[in-house]
Amino acid sequence: MNAIEENEIATNKRLGISKRDAIGAGYQEALQYPSLNIRGIKAAWVGAQVRTIIPAEVIVEIDMRLVPESDGKTLMESLKKRIQEEGYFLVDSLPTDQQRALYPKLANFTYKLGSKPFRTPMDGPIADLLSTSMKKIFGDEFILMRTTGGSQPIAPFISTLNIPAVSIRIPNPDNNIHSPNENIKIGNYLEGIMTCLSILNTGIEGS
The missing domain is CATH 3.30.70.360 (Alpha-Beta Plaits)
Structure with missing residues (x-):
């Protein structure tokens, strides 16, 4: 988490808020x-x-x-x-x-349980594979994040099949996900294709 640079003032300005909820020392810890x-x-x-x-x-x-x-x-x-x-x-x-x-x-209070959370350790073989794959596309300009948000039914693959899983973020940060004006920039879309191909090829080659 400490390896990810944060500019809380700039982030708050982009989000249109005066301050974030007082949880953790920063956004990554929150x-x-x-x-x-x-x-x-x-x-x-x-x-x-x-x-x-x-x-x-x-x-x-x-x-x-x-x-x-x-x-x-x-x-x-x-x-x-x-x-x-x-x-x-x-x-x-x-x-x-x-x-x-x-x-x-x-x-009246009712609820249903959705997807379970998951986390794959970032110090094992899959992390090495991802780092190698990402360097082919971005050099050293990429970030390994311990936790990100999202509703993904991936946890059973880890808990039941013991298969490690990760998420690869492709869209631009201002893509307004789930909003009426959700978008993805063409450049990010193309980068996403190249990233997926690099990961698949790296896995096949075992390099």
Whole structure:
């Protein structure tokens, strides 16, 4: 992590924020912790459709990104407990009139577990293979990162088949991933093709 140069001021400016969450000494260290973020909130209407009403419900979609040291179910149950500690009575379906009369704060909390996190040690044969492959394309101008974000169903290959796995980042940093204007620059696309070919050829050659 220390080998990756960080300019937190420049990163914050590019992201349009004043400061990051106070986790870890920097962004790379922060990536070693699980994250909790709100993906979306839905209540009543806004803008031209706004109405003078009390919304019947508010829906909040929450996303939790894990690291290998964390357990998804344990963290979700901790979040559930936290919601209850804030005074909410949890229901399994739409609250009844009796429940509405008894409890001022009602909520329904459901979750599902997605992909498990994975991490392959970067000091073994696969790291040497990747370094050799990347040098053929980029010289010494590439970065080996211990952890990156993403939803990838790769963990079973490691835990069940004992096959090491890594992720190769191809897009430009400002590709707006998952947004309506998601993009990839042609130069990055071509570099990605060359990178994949170099990795495959290096593996075949065993060099």
